[in-house]
Amino acid sequence: MTLTVDWLEFEYPGRGVVLDSVSLKVCPGETLAILGPNGSGKTTLLRCLLGMNRSYRGTIRLDGRDLRTLPRAEVARSVAYVPQLTSLVFPFTVFDVVLMGRTPHLKPFGTPARRDHELAWEALERVGIAHLAGRALSEVSGGERQLALIARALAQQSRYLLLDEPTANLDFGNQVRVLEIIRTLARDGYGVLMTTHFPDHVFLACTRVALLKDGRIQASGTPDEVVSDEQLSELYAVPIHVASVPMGDERHSMKVCLPVFR
């Protein structure tokens, strides 16, 4: 039961190699963070995992089966995607959008039935925004919108969740709320993969981390092993210090990443 990537290579025609020998693994119950500077190939990796980029070399296996041999709906029943932004033009309600998560479970000409409505409600309640169900998605705040998109992924009932920078564009409180939900989801058995631009969030919510630079995995492992002064400074090409901050007493401490200005 894993989402496994082996020796993944991808190039856009005319733009050179974007991903080069990328191997990683997501197991249920763990959260893998992908850290990397802009243009390092994080989005391309997500697109490969979602079956949007299909012309890759290497293999992606979903519980042992080759991703490319699976029908789209079946992939969607196993892997859900939480985009960074949604480009809704029309004023769909939060509930409508969450209900769309049921699509891979519907028959080709079907529409959601009572059971699907109930699952959408449960997903909304789980992320704590059931009171917003009837509001238009475009009306609610950025944090609530992110929670609605997570609820949609939950309504999809997939084992694996792929989140594209789930904390980008959110205020500090909403970042914490989203990270908290991600921790709970992993504890409940979801296999989570998230890209992020905040190394601190790796310590806060992730069990493992992979550093992606120029399409290659620079390092991977547990946050304590991997997120160090040397690795981060190399990854982002600026000096960074990882400090340990005591939280109340000596035994509990938290790591934070700080830039070092000369």
Add this chain to the structure above:
Amino acid sequence: MRRGSGQTSRLGSETSLRTALTRAADQPSARATGRAIPLASFGAVRRLMVLLVLLLTVGFLSLLIGRYPISPSAVLGILASALLPTTSAAPDTMTTVVLDVRIPRVVAGAVVGGALAAAGAAYQSLFKNPLASPGLLGVTSGAGFGAALALLLGLPWLAVQASAFTFGLMAVTIAYVVARSLGNGSLVVLILAGVVISAFFQALISITQYLADPLTTLPSITFWLMGGLGKVTTRDVLALVPISIGLFVLLALRWRVNVLSLGDEEAIALGVDLARTRLIVVLSATLMTAAAVSLSGIIGWVGLVVPHLARAVVGPNFPVLLPASFLLGGSFLVAIDTIARSATSAEIPLGILTALIGAPFFIALLARARQGWV
């Protein structure tokens, strides 16, 4: 998108009205299940029934109005005698006017308006663009050229309709094939291809007009391009076949169309076969539009404005939006056609009136909902 304290007041009153209506309509179900279900079938079905009653009312009123006004009781008597084994006291001319002239025209107006609005709603959802109209990929220009060519060659009316239908389908097919061979299925490339093909067929229309006899053929081409239901007869029921097929397929795919309006990435991530679904939706909408246009000539604005109006009434959820657009489009066109044939002694071309009424109407709609596209 702006956000802030003035939110509620700036929001299109449509949105808040709809939310309020939804809540009110769902009270019974909320009590039954212990939860309010937004956009549950209850409120939606009720609103669709209201739109159906509106269409029937407008249709009935249209039977009364005209250069030969007929009283409601007389119309009811004539309708009853046509459907039931009773005889009506109405004079024969009156019966002829109702059964052979006005009913075909009202039905045609409802079907053409409905088809254009439904196709417009499908295009707007598919292209995620509130400015999309059924003519976006060139179907109307293609049909216009088909009709103009047949008129230029002096073919009979049935051939003119068939030619309009065929060239309408052909224009969209060319646009689609061009887009497929150029882009990797991108919507922008498809829209651009549609614009180019449209312009190309517009030029071809101009050539036929340039070549046409200015005393006989040119006026008939011009009138066709301005649209109208004056030539509709009972024989035109044939056009119902492609329109029904298109509508049926869109109804079958109603939920998928909803998901398409989320955007390509999310639709794929939700397991939708993007290329195939998009092709089927374009085909269905094109089939409906080509059939409608071959009946009525080019009638603009219905396919653009009515879906917005329908969205203001029932919301953007396509399974409800599609029938709502069809019913509202029908009412809209029947109403405008009634004005077109009764306002002045000479009939006003329908396409001119829909534009004259549609344009300010659309501006009013924009003013009421600057964000959220109703």
